[in-house]
Amino acid sequence: MKRLSYILISCAITASITSCSDFLDTAPYDALSPATTWKSESDARSFAVGCYKDWLNGYTILYQDCASDIGYNNFPWENWTVHGNGKLSASNTGASFYDFKTIRRCNDFLENIKNVTFTDETEKKDLIAQVRTIRAYKYFEMNFWYGGVPIIDSYNTAEEAKVPRNTEEEVKKFVYDELDTLIPDLKESPAELGRVAKGTGLAVKMRSALYWSDYQRAKDAAQAIMEMKKYDLDPNYTELFTLKGKSSNEIILSVQYLENLQGLGVIGQMYNNADGGWSSIVPTQNLLDMYEMNDGLTKEESKLYDPKYPFKDRDPRMEMTMLFPGQLWQNQSRETVILNTLDKEIDGALNDNYPEGVSNASKTALSWSKYLAPMDQYNNIWDTGACPIVFRYAEVLLSFAEAENELNGPSNAVYESLDKIRIRVGMPTVNRGKYGTKETLRELIRRERTIELAGEGLRKADILRWKDSEGKMLAEKVMNGNLSRITGTVNYNENDPYKRAVIEPGVFSLIETRKFAPYNRYLPIPQSSIDKNPNLKQNTGY
Template identity: 50%
Template structure:
């Protein structure tokens, strides 16, 4: 990362600002031009940094689970709530993932690098390869969410950018070509801040997994494993802290630095109201209910030990490391230990007097409406000097995904095996969970249930849930999203005993609370929501685009 940010300091403003950034996202212009000079290898390296700037958004990763049953975003202006509850439309699409700014930069770099006379061949090939990986990732994101988009090279005139959309299959082929061409020229060793072989393979792996290309998904996962440079972090929670940013589990993350390129607002947006946070993106009770008990049984299995009045007791340790729940201890931005209480309307202050509870869901817009907040990336809050401007680096790809992708693909291809169990066990046991019960999960169908659940809780809050509930099917053949995103989103109702010594049992939940008391919002998911609506502004700017996605 150090070298990358040296380039950022030296050249991002001069290189990135004169790129094609936004040329396909703004009102059409009659003539496109760029004044960047391309004379040295350093020019190309600086411009590559401009391509990296925005290759992925750390804030978007953290918000993405709000488009699923595992997250909720209250503040409508942020754009994620409309997609989560199914009220988006072409004219009001909510958060938009459609854009060609980064692709435009990559296209320009790929063209102009050929004008540099003295750049060493190996360096030139690496720069080209990294630009192709960035471009492929952009197309992958849009293609999966929108279902086919225009493939645009570098036009000289704005009219040349007004192209019809390609089919989803055509865009997939374009992505595969970019990644396959890039792979031989990428660095194998982990270079923080750059996309190397592991990242290129991870994009190819995830893309294949999302489309059910099991053989490709498995093979790419195996290629990452065979690189021999990634391993699971021993401490699951530390992986999502500043201290864990150099972990060998991380294949790619969005890089931020406090004093140079900070991640603005995201961490403050996640923290609770009582410490000055916005509670903009919060977990849900649906997620809490997905975690197994620490004995490996689900909460609805006989003998699990689950107590609905104390739902946080004796659960998978990842629940507490991922979610700050009522009754749990947490550290505020000043490092003081507090007890999280989102259940009681009033609480007792340090002087023994009753006062309004700022974290009660109805106390303020900035109170978590689900009564839960995230621990991932926020615990401890005092690791950041300023919660509104941090060096948090949200992870895009990590090794646990490789292991669980291999397991899912291999199970779909050939069913359970010792190899599949072993890879799942690596992830489970790292978190303190027991090995897979091979007798219970002895069939493809049963093991699929476990793999889906394991993936759900392992990556909660990391932005993968929406894609999973779109691609996974229930016994009825419907997308899982049609089940989990239709109906009321509910919170837990109860009280917190601040004098209790066990954080897992301080909260007493009332399972029989009325639906009205528990309601957060009603959600709708129709089959055509598999794809997001193309923003109407895109179609208005490009009459050759074609029709919007069916149903909109």
């Protein structure tokens, strides 16, 4: 009923503002809203559902690592290629986060709910806190990516709405103040999956503080989530990213999709060509190279590493995260086959998954396993009930570890947080001697965060906020240069799936040359928004 109620209310609003659609179609004056009469608690709840609409987007979460060194998008019209190759501009922004529609809905809700009487005042406070969390998250998101955006009000005219950008610090303070005020009013448990509760409010506080290097605040928020005793690591890492794992108590918040009602079609775009997919979102060799060997050493340090067989003896999360050549795979016909993304031909026939063949084949020779395996969990890969994760408990442990290390250096609390994550997948505990300084432990935490959360949309923000020893953004190092794939062949006579792919050491095939300039720290504000509001100033470099 909530979904239906929102649709009916939205239709009524749309009908009432048809004559001024151009007026509302602008940014930031797409924040404008008509006066609406609210009469009941039911009206308020219906409009709150509207605030959730498009607040989070599963497509964006799954595509977002393509803007980093560990992901690749092959099709420019899908709007993520330019984020990876540095060709962003004011007229070619690619996928954009500059959008005030959700904030407008939240402002409208918060203005109108003042006059609505609830039978239980705590219910009203919780509903208000949910909407304020959504608004705070949107401001945090835009502020991080653009470096200051207008903090908008409800306006009566287009001229009033032509407001300048607030500074990054002003928006950050607004977000912090909002979160500190609303979190106490949130319930411990959400009314239903996908709704905001206290864990989500604290997770937004944690992530925003970590992204802005306010480590004490990030640590406090992470500890508060840990002390709730509501969330924990799921013993089955792989299952987290399947339909079966959607209700795991590791998940703090995920975007909700329902097969045959509001399905997530991007899952189909992620499968490789032979499985009827497009290979739109694929992992890269850079990610593969980050996985430790199963002895806890990097591939550069371990005697276990053989460049001829790079998939052998790796951190188990490699196989849990990506699909690689040589492994057994249940294809779209539900047949078990040997996955081959290396050979141009198989038994004399063209290989549908050969990277240099059709455009829908993965150009990196790799695909994601997260959300894709097993394939038979979906009746239709273009209409799925997959629910991409926004926040989960592993991120809490990693955020705590990073913040505590930056504040105080190595400690048992940091090691124990990392060990929980590593032991869960069968990796050895952290070598305290090897990673005994703030600097060496920082290196491990960054690698662990990348490996654990790969494919979940957080890597680009991390390489923008992390600095190297010279104070430069890590993105300046990892996002400049050639993106390449491995080459080799699949040996069908080999029984060991980790040795079936025989790689030519040091021989790579170029995919694209990537570029990242310091000014790419912030995204360009769309030129169309500046044209409508001349008081908006473009970010430097665009």
